[in-house]
Amino acid sequence: MNPSAEVSPQVLSSASGIVRIAVDCMGGDHGPSVTLPACQAFLAAHPQAELLLVGRPDALAAAQGWQRCAVVAASEIVEMDDSVEVALRRKKDSSMRVAISQVKPREDGVVAADACVSAGNTGALMAVSRYVLKTLDGIDRPAIATVMPNQKDGYTTVLDLGANVDCEPEHLLQFALMGSALVSAVEGKHNPSVGLLNIGEEAIKGSETIKKAGELLRSVANGGHLNFCGNVEGNDIFTGRADIIVCDGFVGNVALKTAEGLASMLSSFIKQEFTRNIFTKAAAIVALPVLNHFKNRVDHRRYNGAALLGLRGLVFKSHGSADAFAFEQALNRAYDAARNRLLDRVHDRIVETLQALPTAAPGGPQIPVAKTA
Amino acid sequence: MNPSAEVSPQVLSSASGIVRIAVDCMGGDHGPSVTLPACQAFLAAHPQAELLLVGRPDALAAAQGWQRCAVVAASEIVEMDDSVEVALRRKKDSSMRVAISQVKPREDGVVAADACVSAGNTGALMAVSRYVLKTLDGIDRPAIATVMPNQKDGYTTVLDLGANVDCEPEHLLQFALMGSALVSAVEGKHNPSVGLLNIGEEAIKGSETIKKAGELLRSVANGGHLNFCGNVEGNDIFTGRADIIVCDGFVGNVALKTAEGLASMLSSFIKQEFTRNIFTKAAAIVALPVLNHFKNRVDHRRYNGAALLGLRGLVFKSHGSADAFAFEQALNRAYDAARNRLLDRVHDRIVETLQALPTAAPGGPQIPVAKTA
Missing domain, CATH: 3.40.718.10 (Isopropylmalate Dehydrogenase)
Structure with a gap:
């Protein structure tokens, strides 16, 4: 060096x-x-x-x-x-x-x-x-967070995306806190909302782990340390109902890849339709500015740059296949996160919640005692 | 009555x-x-x-x-x-x-x-x-299966979509067998291929349950009772790499809803772009036949009609919000399934596999003994 x-x-x-x-x-x-x-x-x-x-x-x-x-x-x-x-x-x-x-x-x-x-x-x-x-105090497992565009013309931050295949409720809480810190640092949103990815909106839905995670998140929210908006479903990644959506890494990875697969299929179908014959090609020329505007709006390269959260240092991951424009976006996200002290924010958020929870939610579930990595 | x-x-x-x-x-x-x-x-x-x-x-x-x-x-x-x-x-x-x-x-x-x-x-x-x-002999849990369009201009059948939030490897095998029977009955495909939804293609990826399910599916495939093509990822729902993709109901439901959410967002974005001003509206008129062709191709109403598999009777589920065209597609699917004896096919497939597995794969994992419902 x-x-x-x-x-x-x-x-x-x-x-x-x-x-x-x-x-x-x-x-x-x-x-x-x-x-x-x-x-x-x-x-x-x-x-x-x-x-x-x-x-x-x-x-x-x-x-x-x-x-x-x-x-x-x-x-x-x-x-x-x-x-x-x-x-x-x-x-x-x-x-x-x-x-x-x-x-x-x-x-x-x-x-x-x-x-x-x-x-x-x-x-x-x-x-x-x-x-x-090493991991931060209070974090058992680092998580990968990325953003996806939503219908409110904003972004939904989703984590974890594959670092943790099996998660306990406590891990999902840690993801919620880290995701909140990330969104407030990078997007400047005060107290962003967090949804728990589930297969129905009712609190009785889902696996045992998800139900317990819901209880835990609600209890922390009652203590004023989280803006928890309850269960959300897969489509809510794109409706923008929550600023942050937490899930285990298996589910998050499948959701992300499913979205990528559908986007890629639709884009190839549109291309096929507009290149079908001389008439459709003429239509494509007329529609080109509109189609380009649409394409820019949903351009996945703009959302490149996933954060590895929960470590004692800021690490951002670019898509392996990124081009220069996409890689630059990952640099931008890392820059914003560092400039807005994401590391300190994650640390503070975790420590605050750890210290406050027992008093804030008497009798409620406890976050496990922070591990020193 | x-x-x-x-x-x-x-x-x-x-x-x-x-x-x-x-x-x-x-x-x-x-x-x-x-x-x-x-x-x-x-x-x-x-x-x-x-x-x-x-x-x-x-x-x-x-x-x-x-x-x-x-x-x-x-x-x-x-x-x-x-x-x-x-x-x-x-x-x-x-x-x-x-x-x-x-x-x-x-x-x-x-x-x-x-x-x-x-x-x-x-x-x-x-x-x-x-x-x-009641359920069929050899089936512990019924599953919900639907089709999604893929880039090969065919359909991918995905199950389970929400009936079972936690699944054991044996359940995923049963889904694979039932899905195979469904696709051969409704689409007339002999020995359709089955993929296991995972977060990577390598056999070492995923949770313990998924890894064990992979072993079980491979062993049944080696016995000649399944056309198993290994792990697939979320995007493969749309690449068409496998005719059937099996997963637990939590993951399947999230994947389906994520796809629905993205499709709905993209469709509203396209509408917004083409109605932005008088020029884009003019472009829309020119592009309308192409856009309509595209819309028909990915029209989710065409794929309406999920099968409830593993019961002693054929039940099909239409989307609650279906219009008459969509509901008719669900009737069509039920008709095709009944005409092509789906119930017998599922039953035969399960019985065959149950009987053959111990000899076909000595020392390999065993399907649990069939339960009489």
């Missing part, structure tokens, strides 16, 4: 107003051919930002001479199909791991970067992040 | 080539104003079909004099928000229950109808069907 002269790692970003992001430039399906142009565009749009470009220096040569930017060398690459085991045990000098290490506080509490972004494979990114950074 | 002179309940439909369907005419959001026009259109299109129209005779007066049709009186209606308890214990003469009773064999084995269709509330329909008809 050899940050060049342009940035000084000793400067605490939060004090100076500068936000510094470590970028795993080698990750994802495309590596530097996507990440470098995205970094360049991001720097141009954010005069207060600095980047640490992590990867093989020869592959990052194009970035030489860029302002507010330094290359941090890493000799290995976690491939998209590498197992967690390989990423964790065998590639200790991977660009992914080195990028994550930049957000780990040193002994004096100083961090080299405020957030880290990678398009590497999700399982490896979560495992390495967890290993290098 | 007083079938009029036009049909004779003694005639065994399967022997005569006639297919008789009992219709809960009072169920759903709209009752007879939707179900009667649907029945009329259905009868016109199916000269081999007969209908038993179940409901309050005064509400069904419009059907007087229709050919191949009889009214079966039922004095009560299960409302859309009635609890299972109310439907089961308090409304014993509901149109839903009387309709279901028509497919229950009498002591001499004769049935009044070959299938039953209702747009009433799902929970009540499943509970009453289960109570009146």
Whole structure:
């Protein structure tokens, strides 16, 4: 690791107003051919930002001479199909791991970067992040949160998206608190609403775990520590009934992939219909501006950048197949989160709830005592 | 119950080539104003079909004099928000229950109808069907199966969609067998492929239950009793990678509702874009034939009619909000299923697998011994 002269790692970003992001430039399906142009565009749009470009220096040569930017060398690459085991045990000098290490506080509490972004494979990114950074006090399991567009022309934040296949009610509460912190930090919403993903709106619906999670969330909401709006259903991801929707990682992953699959099918059907013959092609030319406007509105690239929440450091995950525009959005989300102190917010929210719950809800369910990771 | 002179309940439909369907005419959001026009259109299109129209005779007066049709009186209606308890214990003469009773064999084995269709509330329909008809030997839990369109211009059948919130591997196997029987009966596909819904394609992915279900399905497939194509993901509902996708009812319900929510949002966005101003409205007129073609292709009404599988009788569920066109599709599906002996196929498939598995897969997992309901 050899940050060049342009940035000084000793400067605490939060004090100076500068936000510094470590970028795993080698990750994802495309590596530097996507990440470098995205970094360049991001720097141009954010005069207060600095980047640490992590990867093989020869592959990052194009970035030489860029302002507010330094290359941090890493000799290995976690491939998209590498197992967690390989990423964790065998590639200790991977660009992914080195990028994550930049957000780990040193002994004096100083961090080299405020957030880290990678398009590497999700399982490896979560495992390495967890290993290098550890979880926050009060968090048993980190979660992956992303946003999806909704009918209110806003976003719905959904978590978990696959980090945890089996969840206890306490984990769903932790997701609710972390999701609230994320939305208030990144979208500036005070006290955003949280819904529990279920298969009916009534409190008696769902599995035992979900029913217990509902009770727990209601009890925390009664104590004033959560804006819980009850059960929601799959379609509510898009109606915007809740700012945040919590679910276990299996269900969240299926919902996300189902939505991606449907969007992709509909988009290919529209294309087929408009290219069917000369008349439909003519219609397409006339309708093009409208169709483009529609396309931009639902462009999934705009929502790229999932947060890994619950760690002692900010890590954002880009889609592996992201192009430069999409990767830049992930950088934007990481920047907003760091600038608005997401890490402190998650920490404060958890601590507050932990301390207040026993008094706020006497006799109600208790959050398990915080584990030190 | 007083079938009029036009049909004779003694005639065994399967022997005569006639297919008789009992219709809960009072169920759903709209009752007879939707179900009667649907029945009329259905009868016109199916000269081999007969209908038993179940409901309050005064509400069904419009059907007087229709050919191949009889009214079966039922004095009560299960409302859309009635609890299972109310439907089961308090409304014993509901149109839903009387309709279901028509497919229950009498002591001499004769049935009044070959299938039953209702747009009433799902929970009540499943509970009453289960109570009146009982489950088939070898089936622990009935499941709800529906079809969704896929990119191959075919359908993917997904089950379960909400009848079972927690499932054991054995239940997922039963879903796989029942789904295979359904697709071969209704779509005429020999040995359709089955995928297990998971959060990754690798066999090591997912919860313990899912991993064990994968092993069980593989073992049955090795015995030649199932065309199992491994793990699939949420997006594969729409890629058409498998003819049938099995999952527990919680996950299936979330996937279905997520897809419905996204489709509804995209459709409202397209409408908004094309009605934004005078230019976009002009573009809409030019693009209308193409947009209509697209709309027809993905029209969810065409896929209406979910099968309740695993019961000793064929029951189909229409969307509660179905219009006459949609309700007619549910009648069509019930007709196809009855004509192609779906009930026998499910029964045969289960019995075959039960008998063959111990020899076919020595040392492999065993299906639990069939329960007599």
